[in-house]
Amino acid sequence: MATVATQRVSALPRPNFRPIIEQASLKKSTPGAIKFDPKKHLAFTPPTKVTTMEEIGYAEDTGISPVAVSQPFQLFSPEAIQQMRAEIFQAEVMENCSYSSNLAARQLRGYASKYAPFTYDAWNHPDTLAIISKVAGVDLIPQFDFEIGNINLSVKTDEQTKEELDAIAKQRSFFADDEGIAGCPWEDDKPIVGWHTDSYPFVCVLMLSDCTNMVGGETALRTADGGIMKVRGPQEGCGVILQGRYITHQALRALGAKERITSVTSFRPRSAFKKDDTVLTTVRPISDLSELYFQFAEYRCEIMEERLRKERKDIMARRRARKKFDTLGHKRFLDESIAFFQQTNHELIEDSKVKVGHIDSLDIPDVAVDETEDVRPGKRARVE
Numbered sequence: 001m002a003t004v005a006t007q008r009v010s011a012l013p014r015p016n017f018r019p020i021i022e023q024a025s026l027k028k029s030t031p032g033a034i035k036f037d038p039k040k041h042l043a044f045t046p047p048t049k050v051t052t053m054e055e056i057g058y059a060e061d062t063g064i065s066p067v068a069v070s071q072p073f074q075l076f077s078p079e080a081i082q083q084m085r086a087e088i089f090q091a092e093v094m095e096n097c098s099y100s101s102n103l104a105a106r107q108l109r110g111y112a113s114k115y116a117p118f119t120y121d122a123w124n125h126p127d128t129l130a131i132i133s134k135v136a137g138v139d140l141i142p143q144f145d146f147e148i149g150n151i152n153l154s155v156k157t158d159e160q161t162k163e164e165l166d167a168i169a170k171q172r173s174f175f176a177d178d179e180g181i182a183g184c185p186w187e188d189d190k191p192i193v194g195w196h197t198d199s200y201p202f203v204c205v206l207m208l209s210d211c212t213n214m215v216g217g218e219t220a221l222r223t224a225d226g227g228i229m230k231v232r233g234p235q236e237g238c239g240v241i242l243q244g245r246y247i248t249h250q251a252l253r254a255l256g257a258k259e260r261i262t263s264v265t266s267f268r269p270r271s272a273f274k275k276d277d278t279v280l281t282t283v284r285p286i287s288d289l290s291e292l293y294f295q296f297a298e299y300r301c302e303i304m305e306e307r308l309r310k311e312r313k314d315i316m317a318r319r320r321a322r323k324k325f326d327t328l329g330h331k332r333f334l335d336e337s338i339a340f341f342q343q344t345n346h347e348l349i350e351d352s353k354v355k356v357g358h359i360d361s362l363d364i365p366d367v368a369v370d371e372t373e374d375v376r377p378g379k380r381a382r383v384e
Contacts, residue, residue: 034083036118038127041080043237047073047135051231053243057224063246064201064274065138069221070241072234073135075206080122081237084263085208087116088151099286101357108151110288119149123265132267135241136202138274140267143200144295146287147266151208152251154260195222196359198244199282200266205242207234208261217254221247245277268299272306276340280347282359289351300344304337 047070053062060066076084087093088108097111112120122128123142133139142148211217217233219240233254234240242249254260268278280296311333318326 034079034118036080036121036125038125041077041083041122042127042131043074043077043080044131045074047071047241050135050137050241051229053246056221056229056247058246063243064269065136065243067135067137067241068243068247069219069231070135072207072232072238072240074237075128075131075204075239076122076237078237080118081208083118084116084122084149085261087111087119088149088208088261088263090115099357101286101359104152106153107286108153109283109286110146110291111151112148113145116149119263120145123148132202132204132241133270136243136267138202139270140202141270143266143268143278144299146292146295147200147283150264150266152260152262152264154254155258195248195250196282197246197248198242198266199279200268201243201245201276201278202267203242203244204239204265204267205234206239206263206265207236208263209236209259211235214260215255216252217260218252219249220252221249272303273310276300276303278347284347284349284354285356285359289354293348296347297344300340304340307333307337
């Protein structure tokens, strides 16, 4: 695994994580030293607004919930964020779980179940899931272990950060205070993650960095009529819920902060009888394929297991009631099952045919955004 991960990120400059690791060590957080306690580590404050699918022009039943996206809301306490950071900056995680692609320059994936017990327990706890489900408007559970706590990393030097802050200060007067987080003049030129739809129904984006000096960093959504709506980026410990499988979106660039580290956990409906439009498009090229396929195939089989069991019970109950066999109803069930199996089969592409690090999606550039590049002032394309 370590060799594969090293090969996958070798094409990009390796960011300097040293200052973050040193900062974390000063706080004396040790992975495994703290157990997740919802009474201490959850700090939920409801979002000020939840935008519905209808409000951005989609039919209410487009996805699995009427909810499209939430405004940022406080989710975890500072101690919880500190512990999550300590777990991601372990040497084993950096060594074995690093990936990059044309969609995002640096990610850590599939680490939580093996290396991060606090993070793993936090996202699986019933109290956390109750909060996520309440905001999302549908009962959710983590997609599967590999998608718990996907980390997006952007780290800059002191010199780069100072240059950004100086440039922002010079141009501040040209941008309205309510544009994003005080307006970011270059957010559209270099998004940290390009336009895409997610592979999974819902995601929760959790901020793991101090955003005090950050400018920009919003999530941009494409509405049904082709317009763009922006959602303010979360502060440290805050999350944003997004029904990303059904809405094209991108993470806009953030300036003025030395680091921007977000954790993205994916969710699916708890019920096996909700529709499941999961694909592996955006995750297949940046995953341990064997592990991804194991977990994907297992949960798909689990869904069909529950559906088959219910169908059998319904058939038996109908017979005991001396009712006529529901031929059309059962044929409909079989057609839906065939479509489900075909979709599962379609997503399991042979390993040799997977192009590592390359994700085919809407408007994604051919090369990953390198957040270590110098930032130069430039004219900003307006986003209304």
